[in-house]
Amino acid sequence: MLTISNLHISVDGAEIVKGLSLDVPAGEVHAIMGPNGSGKSTLSYAIAGRSGYDVTKGDIQLEKKNLLQMEPEERSASGLFLSFQQPMEIPGVGTMSFIRTSLNAQRKARGEEGVSAADFLRLVRAKAKIVGLTDEQLKRPFNVGFSGGEKKRMEMLQMAIFEPRFAIMDETDSGLDIDALKMVGAVVNALRTPDRGFLIITHYQRLLDHINPDRIHVLADGKIVKSGGAELATELESDGYDKFAGEAA
């Protein structure tokens, strides 16, 4: 489904990701763990097409489509969703209007009909309940004045509404309490079907307890230095990342 081969990414001329290969087949959930600064967010931005994250070598394909030749919004319409480590606040833009405009932009690009205001309202109400956002919060400008945890709920709300084919979740768990982690697990698990894939970026095992990933990869210094099954998370939790520092160098 998502196939990355020998990917090199430079930011401001400095190489951050240095030859990364990864294959997440449809129906699977993979996790990427790694120390701060190892390039996890850089990888997620490059997959989503952020300018300034220059792919100098290598290739990224989603369902056999070359993502590198697509604009960010085209990648989105192809079913790619990125849950941001630091979601944006957008003053003056209402939450409902923001999400509906997004959804309909994706649908329009795929040649589908837009969702009516009434249908959208029903959809948002149902999903907001699951992610734990109130009607009052949905009436505010997008993310304005929200806590870190509330912004992560807003990311999950959008993921639940868009139902992307492939979602990258960049530290969605940071700043969330136990109940919220369960909610994130529930949103992921509800979307987990044979034609979807997930890449979950995290430092900790605690989110993975609710998700039970198919594979775990360790990213250190811009490369995947180890891959394994779910048990690898437990190992990392007790031993830390120190021993990978040498392997990456």
Add this chain to the structure above:
Amino acid sequence: MGAVLKLTTAEQTLLQQLPKGDVAARLREHGLPGRRKEGWRWSDLRSVLKEPIALSDPYAGTISPTALILENAGELIFANGRLVGHPSYLPPQIRISRQSAHLGTPGAPLAAIASELSDGAHIVEIVGKLPSPVLIRYLSDGSGMHQTRVQVRLAPDTEATIIEHHESTEGAWLSNNLCEFSLNSKSHLTRIVVQEGAPGAIGAITGLVMLGDRATYTQIGLGFGGKMVRDETQIVHVQRGAKAKLSGAYLLDDKNHLDNTTRVEHRAIEGLTEELYKGVLRGQSRGVFQGKFFVARDAQKTDARMSHHALLLSENAEVNAKPELEIYADDVQCAHGNTVGSLDENVLFYMRQRGMSENEARAILVDAFVGEVLEGIKHEQLREQLVTKVRDFMGGGA
């Protein structure tokens, strides 16, 4: 000193039109305002006006139905400076007359010229609560200069909304409109000024506002500029406890130039002023914002806040901003803020990740930015039409 100013052709020909008197003498001595004159540094009218200035012929075009649809609005139309037709749908609370007696000469140089050449003024007297707004349309075409002087007088406890529409029409004209407002005690006026883009045109809109005891004045502008357009507003808190809300949005493209200059004088106690201007600039456009608060020694407990924020959407657009406070009272609260920036790339990327095209994302952000000004318009039908104008501006691609 000593050297006599060499007048430009425009100034010489303008001088021939002016009756002898102070205004003519000032023009002969100082010329038209330009970059050497205080308050005109960034709007060099003197160098822009090169051709000889004649008075405009009567309006030659047809007077189209109003471009702003306002149900039940009373309507006054000035075309090339002349009141045309009969004012329509005017409610009984309004009386319009023409006064040719001299009404005094304002200090602003273009306003002074307008008052001198317009031979008196159209007086709009309003008593009571207006059930619907009054639209004043300003149309221009052809060439040459034309001017109007309109004086709006609100009786005590009166409530009114006046919408000025300076419409976009063809030609290379110089339109000079003086709009005066006197608000008696506890009267409320909302003045909305829509100035459409007119690439070849030079224009001045001078609003002079006098606030009486506990009067409230709300001004909301939407301007698109022209070859050189100056929208100047001077507000004086003459009596205690008045409130002024002064705001404007400007959207400039190509080589358009718009100068928003404001001066608010607090001469009485407990006056409140809230000022907010927001600009969006593309192409090689030029925006000017000059805002001044003057607080006299006796104007204690004044509360005056000013902000100006501009978004530059192209590298060649330019904004000059000068917020200024001159305060002689000690028990006051005054503040000003000014920012010039561009759209946040991080936010744009976030929106594109959600599926919006770059143009759509930019248009939404500009809408939201300008929305803070336009949301002050209570008249829904009008607000929606102005929001559409903002969308059309962004529709051309950023």
